[in-house]
Amino acid sequence: MKRYSAFAIAREATRYHQGWERAWASPDPKKRYDAIIIGAGGHGLASAYYLGKNFGITNVAVIEKGWLGGGNTGRNTTIIRSNYLQDPSAAIYEKARSLYETMSQDLNYNVMFSPRGVIMLAQTHHEVRGYQRTAHANALQGVTTEWINSARVKELCPIMNIEGPRYPVLGGLWQARGGTARHDAVAWGYARACSDMGMDILQKCEVTGVMSEGGKVKGVATSRGDILCDKLGIVVAGNSGHVAEMAGFRLPLESVALQALVSEPIKPCMDIVVMANTVHGYLSQSDKGEMVIGGGTDSYNNYTQRGSFHHVEETVRALIETFPILSRLKMLRQWGGIVDVTGDRSPILSKTPLEGCFINCGWGTGGFKAIPGSGWGFAELMAKGYSPLTSEFGLDRFKEGRFIDESVAAGVAH
Amino acid sequence: MLILQCPYCGINADETELAAGGQAHIKRETVGSDDNAFEDYLFRRVNPKGVHFERWRHANGCGKWFHAARCTMTLEVFGTYKAQTFEPPQNIKDAISAKRPGWKWGDFS
Numbered sequence: 147m148k149r150y151s152a153f154a155i156a157r158e159a160t161r162y163h164q165g166w167e168r169a170w171a172s173p174d175p176k177k178r179y180d181a182i183i184i185g186a187g188g189h190g191l192a193s194a195y196y197l198g199k200n201f202g203i204t205n206v207a208v209i210e211k212g213w214l215g216g217g218n219t220g221r222n223t224t225i226i227r228s229n230y231l232q233d234p235s236a237a238i239y240e241k242a243r244s245l246y247e248t249m250s251q252d253l254n255y256n257v258m259f260s261p262r263g264v265i266m267l268a269q270t271h272h273e274v275r276g277y278q279r280t281a282h283a284n285a286l287q288g289v290t291t292e293w294i295n296s297a298r299v300k301e302l303c304p305i306m307n308i309e310g311p312r313y314p315v316l317g318g319l320w321q322a323r324g325g326t327a328r329h330d331a332v333a334w335g336y337a338r339a340c341s342d343m344g345m346d347i348l349q350k351c352e353v354t355g356v357m358s359e360g361g362k363v364k365g366v367a368t369s370r371g372d373i374l375c376d377k378l379g380i381v382v383a384g385n386s387g388h389v390a391e392m393a394g395f396r397l398p399l400e401s402v403a404l405q406a407l408v409s410e411p412i413k414p415c416m417d418i419v420v421m422a423n424t425v426h427g428y429l430s431q432s433d434k435g436e437m438v439i440g441g442g443t444d445s446y447n448n449y450t451q452r453g454s455f456h457h458v459e460e461t462v463r464a465l466i467e468t469f470p471i472l473s474r475l476k477m478l479r480q481w482g483g484i485v486d487v488t489g490d491r492s493p494i495l496s497k498t499p500l501e502g503c504f505i506n507c508g509w510g511t512g513g514f515k516a517i518p519g520s521g522w523g524f525a526e527l528m529a530k531g532y533s534p535l536t537s538e539f540g541l542d543r544f545k546e547g548r549f550i551d552e553s554v555a556a557g558v559a560h
Numbered sequence: 561m562l563i564l565q566c567p568y569c570g571i572n573a574d575e576t577e578l579a580a581g582g583q584a585h586i587k588r589e590t591v592g593s594d595d596n597a598f599e600d601y602l603f604r605r606v607n608p609k610g611v612h613f614e615r616w617r618h619a620n621g622c623g624k625w626f627h628a629a630r631c632t633m634t635l636e637v638f639g640t641y642k643a644q645t646f647e648p649p650q651n652i653k654d655a656i657s658a659k660r661p662g663w664k665w666g667d668f669s
Contacts, residue, residue: 385609387606387609388608396606399607400605450632
């Protein structure tokens with residue numbers, strides 16, 4: 147792989163940019179791999195990358211039915227933060243956030259990580275108490291966050307109306323080292339690095355069945371033929387229930403649509419990320435100038451990658467009280483992604499009833515921020531059978547009642 | 561927007577008038593059931609790509625609970641029926657079979 151650098155740009159500039167290589171190869175499937183990851187989104191590619199980088203397992207295929215990064219990785223609002231209440235969540239999300247800081251150097255691919263700071267607004271007294279509690283918990287967990295008052299919120303984000311009659315801003319939980327990153331670049335960067343290690347990324351290859359023998363996984367049947375493997379990782383977000391059914395087990399999660407929208411581009415007016423969980427809206431400004439708005443989930447099962455219009459209306463209606471500047475903006479695009487939500491709003495990174503088959507799912511409405519941490523932990527789990535990062539996120543926690551209850555900590559949107 | 565007909569008051573209700581109640585026909589476990597059965601009952605869901613049975617409440621209307629048969633891939637509604645039943649009525653099953661031959665959902669087909 148030729149490295150990307152300022153020198154490379156200068157070199158290519160002298161020869162009409164004809165020397166750039168393809169970022170990743172598109173090989174035909176081999177008969178057998180040491181490990182197969184189903185799903186070439188952020189989490190799947192990160193899992194494959196750390197299998198190679200941390201454990202030297204490079205005879206790996208990442209199988210994708212569409213194109214890589216074409217699911218929720220390409221649909222989210224790119225927010226990165228780690229201000230969670232529960233210890234296991236804080237550990238994995240903080241690991242992810244810290245890996246994002248050096249990801250561009252690590253992958254030699256500019257993921258445009260922008261640690262611009264994230265505020266979670268407190269707009270009810272319940273939220274004030276909740277976020278103060280989270281700030282204390284974060285201090286004990288070694289995650290740098292602070293509780294700030296409404297005057298400081300206004301200073302950080304001057305376009306905000308903090309004295310709205312219905313949703314006044316009472317303060318916020320501020321994580322200065324949170325921010326955003328270019329979501330596609332994260333998938334592309336990992337894909338390029340995986341391909342460079344000799345892994346096969348098989349796009350347009352749909353898994354149609356999971357083959358097993360004596361309770362142990364043997365391989366997968368795909369639209370491009372049967373492929374054998376020793377270990378299988380299922381990392382397919384909204385389709386987790388569907389693929390788990392093929393592998394012969396059922397999961398404690400349901401798939402719903404989560405939607406987002408962007409406005410027409412405007413001049414820079416907001417250089418932080420604001421999340422308003424009371425009204426299920428979150429807002430940031432992209433580098434192109436579009437205001438990126440994340441909304442709430444629909445309340446019923448759905449695989450259509452569309453969201454309900456009334457949720458758009460509810461989100462926008464509430465946000466324009468806090469951000470009056472938005473009221474005259476036209477919305478440019480609206481889209482939905484299918485997220486897999488568990489009962490306790492925490493992910494599942496676990497062994498499964500099928501030996502050799504592992505699952506990484508349940509990231510629900512907040513998976514993008516966790517991509518590197520999830521890949522790091524899941525690779526360790528697949529390689530060694532145990533990872534301290536993922537040990538609390540097992541499938542058996544539901545039966546045993548050891549929930550990691552972030553639905554209380556983070557509200558609905560996260 | 562999803563529109564369901566309430567089988568009690570007959571109104572075609574928009575989804576803003578309704579409250580989703582999750583998967584229908586869940587078998588309740590009780591004293592004497594083992595841990596696995598309880599886990600199934602409390603947490604594991606069918607979550608199908610395709611035919612699905614759900615509970616809905618006509619919250620901003622007559623207030624009654626009912627059931628709906630719906631496709632999660634196309635948002636097509638096969639029909640709604642009253643909640644006082646352990647399984648979907650035959651006319652609903654027939655309506656699904658006409659459009660999705662060979663469908664299967666939990667113990668029903």
